[in-house]
Amino acid sequence: MxxxxxxxxxxxxxxxxxxxxxxxxxxxxxxxxxxxxxxNIILFLVDDMGWQDTSVPFWREETLFNxxxxxxxxxxxxxxxVRFTNAYAHAVCxxxxxxxxxxxxxxxxxxTNWTLNPDEDTSRGWAPRDWKKQGMQPDDVSLARxxxxxxxxxxxxxxxxxxxxxxxxxxxxxxxxxVNIAGxxxxxxxxxxxxxxxGNKEKGGHTAPWGVPGLEHYHGQDxxxxxxxxxxxxxALEQAVALDRPFYLYMSHYTVHTPIxxxxxxxxxxxxxxxxGTDIAIPPVEAEYASMVEGMDASLGALLQxxxxxxxxxxxxxxxxxxxxxxxxxxxxxxxxxTGLNTHNKPLRAGKGSAYEGGTxxxxxxxxxxxxxxxPAQKRLPxxxxxxxxxxxxxxDLFPTIxxxxxxxxxxxxxxxxDGRDLRGYFQACEKETVRPLYFxxxxxxxxxxxxxxxHSAMRVGDWKIIYFYQxxxxxxxxxxxxxxxxxxxxxxxxxRLAQMAGKLKRDLVAMGxxxxxxxxxxxxxxxxxxxxxxxxx
Numbered sequence: 001m002x003x004x005x006x007x008x009x010x011x012x013x014x015x016x017x018x019x020x021x022x023x024x025x026x027x028x029x030x031x032x033x034x035x036x037x038x039x040n041i042i043l044f045l046v047d048d049m050g051w052q053d054t055s056v057p058f059w060r061e062e063t064l065f066n067x068x069x070x071x072x073x074x075x076x077x078x079x080x081x082v083r084f085t086n087a088y089a090h091a092v093c094x095x096x097x098x099x100x101x102x103x104x105x106x107x108x109x110x111x112t113n114w115t116l117n118p119d120e121d122t123s124r125g126w127a128p129r130d131w132k133k134q135g136m137q138p139d140d141v142s143l144a145r146x147x148x149x150x151x152x153x154x155x156x157x158x159x160x161x162x163x164x165x166x167x168x169x170x171x172x173x174x175x176x177x178x179v180n181i182a183g184x185x186x187x188x189x190x191x192x193x194x195x196x197x198x199g200n201k202e203k204g205g206h207t208a209p210w211g212v213p214g215l216e217h218y219h220g221q222d223x224x225x226x227x228x229x230x231x232x233x234x235x236a237l238e239q240a241v242a243l244d245r246p247f248y249l250y251m252s253h254y255t256v257h258t259p260i261x262x263x264x265x266x267x268x269x270x271x272x273x274x275x276x277g278t279d280i281a282i283p284p285v286e287a288e289y290a291s292m293v294e295g296m297d298a299s300l301g302a303l304l305q306x307x308x309x310x311x312x313x314x315x316x317x318x319x320x321x322x323x324x325x326x327x328x329x330x331x332x333x334x335x336x337x338x339t340g341l342n343t344h345n346k347p348l349r350a351g352k353g354s355a356y357e358g359g360t361x362x363x364x365x366x367x368x369x370x371x372x373x374x375x376p377a378q379k380r381l382p383x384x385x386x387x388x389x390x391x392x393x394x395x396x397d398l399f400p401t402i403x404x405x406x407x408x409x410x411x412x413x414x415x416x417x418x419d420g421r422d423l424r425g426y427f428q429a430c431e432k433e434t435v436r437p438l439y440f441x442x443x444x445x446x447x448x449x450x451x452x453x454x455x456h457s458a459m460r461v462g463d464w465k466i467i468y469f470y471q472x473x474x475x476x477x478x479x480x481x482x483x484x485x486x487x488x489x490x491x492x493x494x495x496x497r498l499a500q501m502a503g504k505l506k507r508d509l510v511a512m513g514x515x516x517x518x519x520x521x522x523x524x525x526x527x528x529x530x531x532x533x534x535x536x537x538x
Contacts, residue, residue, distance in 0.1 A: 038151075038246045038406055039246065039315050039316060039317040039381070039405055039406070040240075040246050040247045040248075040307070040312055040315055040316040040317065041147075041246075041316070041319070041402055041405060042248075042249045042251060042303060042319070043100075043248075043249070043250050043321070044253075044300055044303070044319065044320045045097075045100075045251065045252045045321055045322070045323055046321070046322045046323070047252075047253060047255060047256060047322070047323055048093075048256050048322070048323070048325075048327045048352055049256055049293070049326060049362065049363065050065075050326020050327075050328070050344060050351065050358070050362075051325065051326065051345055051357075051358070051361045051362060052065035052069075052326070052346070052348075053293050053363075054066065054069050054071045054293070055069050055071045055072070055074065056074045056365075058085050058363050059085065059484075063346070063347070064276075064277065064278065064335075064336035065335075065346070067275075067277060068275050068276055068282075068290065068336055069290060069293050069294070070269075070293075071293065071294070072301070073298070073301035073304065074297055078367070078386070079386055080369075080370075080383075080385050081318075081366050081367020081368065081384075081387070082365070082384055082387035082389050082426070082427055082428075083365045083387070083388055084365070084366075084390075084391060084393055085388060085389070086361070086390055086393070087361065087394075088360045088393065088394045088395070088440075088460075089322060089394070089395045090323075090440060090442065091324055091352065091353050091359045091360060091442040092113060092114050092324055092446065093114050093187050093257075093323045093324060094113065094114045094115045094135060094162070094187065095113065095442070096323040096324055097160075097162060097252075098136050099394075099395040099396040100396070100398045100399060101140075101144065101175070101399070102140060102141055102142070102143070102399060103141075103396050103400055103416070103420040104418075104419050105419040105439050105441065105512055107441040107457075107512040107513070107515075108417075108419060108513055108514075109132070109136075109140075110128075110131050110513075110515060111131070111132045111136060112127075112128065112131045112132075112441060112443060112444060113131060113442075113444045113446075114161070114187055115133060115134070115135040115161065115162075115163070115164045115185070115187075116164060116185060116209060117133075117164055117165050117166075118133055118134040118167050120133060121133060123445050123446075124444075124445045125444075125445025125455075126443070126444065126445045126470065126471055126520055126526070127443065127444045127517055127518065128443050128444075128515035128517055128518060129515070130515065131515055133164060134163065134164045134167050135161075135162050135163040135164045135167070135169050135170075136169045136175065137163055137169040138168050138174045140169075140175075141412070141416045143176070143398075143399050143403065144176030144177050144248065146176070146403060146412065147176070147248045147402070147403070148176050148178060149408075150407065150408035150411055151245060152245065152246050152247060152248045153178055153243055153245040153246070153247045154176060154177045154247070155177065155179045155233070155250065156173075156177040156179065156181065156250050157181040157183075157229055157232060157233040157249065158181070158183065158229050158251060158252040158253050158254055159183065159252045159253065160172050160180070160184060160185070160252070161183075163175075163185060164185055165184075165186075166185075170184055170185035171183075171184075179236050180214070181214060181229065181232045181233065181236065182213060182214045182229060182232070183214075185209065186208075186210050188258060188259070189210065189211075189212045189225055189254045189257075189259075190210035190212070190259075191225075191261065192225040192254070192259070192261045192292075193222075193225070193261065194215075194219060194220065194222060194224070194228065195220065195221070195222055197219040197220065198211060198215055198218070198219070199212055200212070200219065203216075203219040203220050204216045204219055212225065212254070215232070224263045224264065224295055226254075226255050226295045226296060226298075226299050227265070227298075227299070229251075229253065229254075230298075230303065233249060233251055233303065234306045236249070237303075237307065241310045241311075246406070248406070249303075251299075251303065253296055255292045255296050256289065256292045256293055256296060258327065260288050260331055260332075261292070262288040262292075263288075263291040263292050263294065265298070266290075266291040266294040266298070267291040270286075270287035270288075270290045270291060273287075275335075277336075280334065280338050283333030283334050284333070285331070285333040286332070286335075304318070304369050307369050314369070314370045314371075314377075315375060315376075315378075316368065316370075317368060317377075317381070317405055318365075318366070318367050318368070318369050319365070319401075320365040320366075321363070321395070321398070322362035322363055322364075323395075324352050324360065325345055325348070325357070325360050326352060327344070327351055327352045328344035328345055328350060328351025328352065328358060329342060329350070329352065329353060329354075329450050341450065345358035346485075347484050347485050348484065348486075349485050349486045349487070350450060350452045350453070353442075353446035353448065353453050354450070354452035355440070355442070355452040355454075355467045355469070356452040357465075357480070357484065357485075360440060364393065366383060366427055367383055368383055371383075381405055383428070384427065384428045387427075389426050389429060389433075390433060391426045391431075391433045391434065392433075392436070393421075393426075393438075394438045394439075396418075396419045397420040397422070397423050398423075400412075400418055400420050400421065404422045419439075421434075437504070437508065438459065438460045438461075439458075439459050439509070440456075440457065440458040441509060441514055442455065442457070443456075443514075443515060443516060443517040444517065445471070454470065454471050454472070455470040456468060456469050456470065457505060457509060457514070457528060458505075459501060459504070459505040459508075461504075463480050463482075464477070464497065464501065465477070465478045465479075466501040466505060468502070468505070468528055470516070470517050470526050470528070471517070471519075473526075473529055473534055475491050475502060475531050476491055477489060477490045477491040477494055477497065477498050477501070491531075495531070499531055499532065502531050503530060505528075506528045506530060509528070516528065
């Protein structure tokens with residue numbers, strides 16, 4: 001890329017990503033100074049972790065869930081950095097993970113559902129005819145590859161779930177990672193227990209598709225998968241530091257995805273107890289789930305200690321997120337509120353796979369592993385300690401944000417449009433929030449029956465959220481500032497707002513190349529129908 005194109009690209013990103021917010025960042029440094037101040041980056045991604053599955057509140061008040069879960073290392077990270085209370089992912093895992101890697105909305109990259117086999121439609125009903133069942137592949141633009149090309153030592157650890165079985169994309173090394181630890185095509189482990197060989201039938205072997213590969217030396221040992229992955233990640237960090245290269249660690253835990261199994265180091269403290277402040281007994285499955293959450297948090301703490309021991313904590317940026325809302329449609333027990341299914345993300349409605357907030361709103365924290373204002377990397381990217389931001393964000397924002405932190409924004413191909421926005425301008429609480437649309441496109445039937453699990457598209461702009469359900473054809477409208485639980489549908493009361501937002505959502509989805517679901521009875525596409533069209537047909 002010539003200098004003029006590089007400058008044009010930088011100006012475009014600054015203007016289109018955050019407008020005035022990103023413009024407040026320091027001007028790009030000279031190449032040598034920029035290289036010296038490039039941070040190490042840890043993206044700590046948890047699978048299926050709900051918005052309230054933590055002792056860190058991501059709402060205006062502490063909830064009963066916050067009192068139940070024990071996550072002291074998340075608390076530490078929040079004290080050291082900024083937590084975002086309006087952070088989103090997509091409804092299920094592969095779409096989110098592909099969005100992180102490409103900076104694209106699922107409406108554009110077409111990996112709109114979870115993947116497994118290249119010719120298998122994992123939907124349980126309606127789905128687009130030609131959605132990208134093979135998942136992400138080596139010819140796709142990749143965050144990891146761009147970082148590696150910029151000089152980063154790139155480490156994948158844990159759940160990959162990008163490319164389908166038997167395709168090149170199932171191996172993270174084909175997508176830009178120097179190291180792959182236990183990543184393959186499947187999105188869940190057969191077991192979390194080393195004594196069960198992490199789901200592999202034979203010690204030292206691999207049982208497709210659910211057996212976790214690459215951890216054979218832990219088979220037969222009394223160790224949890226989360227702990228084994230953490231130990232392997234620590235070894236990879238040692239390797240990166242020995243090479244004297246900045247590293248990108250994508251710490252992508254399988255936990256807290258099903259199967260819900262006890263993390264034995266933490267399980268006993270929840271057994272036979274009541275939820276704090278209540279007379280409601282913690283069900284056995286919820287005791288196991290809480291131990292998985294605490295085990296995840298212990299992994300975060302171990303990695304923070306490791307970068308400190310390696311002497312690189314001050315130059316290590318840590319971003320914490322989840323790949324979708326918390327599971328609540330099945331496999332769960334009674335909550336601290338005395339309620340059951342579809343209430344495990346309260347006050348949010350429903351959970352993973354749903355169009356409602358419980359399906360997509362997630363915890364999100366950005367912090368330095370060890371704050372030090374005089375560190376060159378921290379001077380270039382200051383993060384306010386203990387800050388809380390209400391700026392809405394979404395998974396695809398991680399692509400330009402991480403590339404920007406790594407000094408590699410100019411490496412994005414000119415032909416690769418960005419749906420994600422650079423968030424670095426919001427790592428200071430004083431930055432003004434930007435109203436921008438967030439898009440959700442899940443044109444599939446996930447499986448469970450319940451609120452919002454039908455094929456859908458949605459958009460949030462400011463306090464307002466609009467949802468379209470393809471089956472049945474229905475529009476809903478909510479004001480999240482007044483109604484975070486999405487209990488008061490304003491579609492009838494606000495017809496002008498509904499029409500304006502619906503028109504924008506459809507236009508923007510069409511511009512991104514969104515695919516419509518197909519009615520599996522008629523085999524006909526069911527494109528989005530605007531409110532006035534639906535009214536005329538009734």
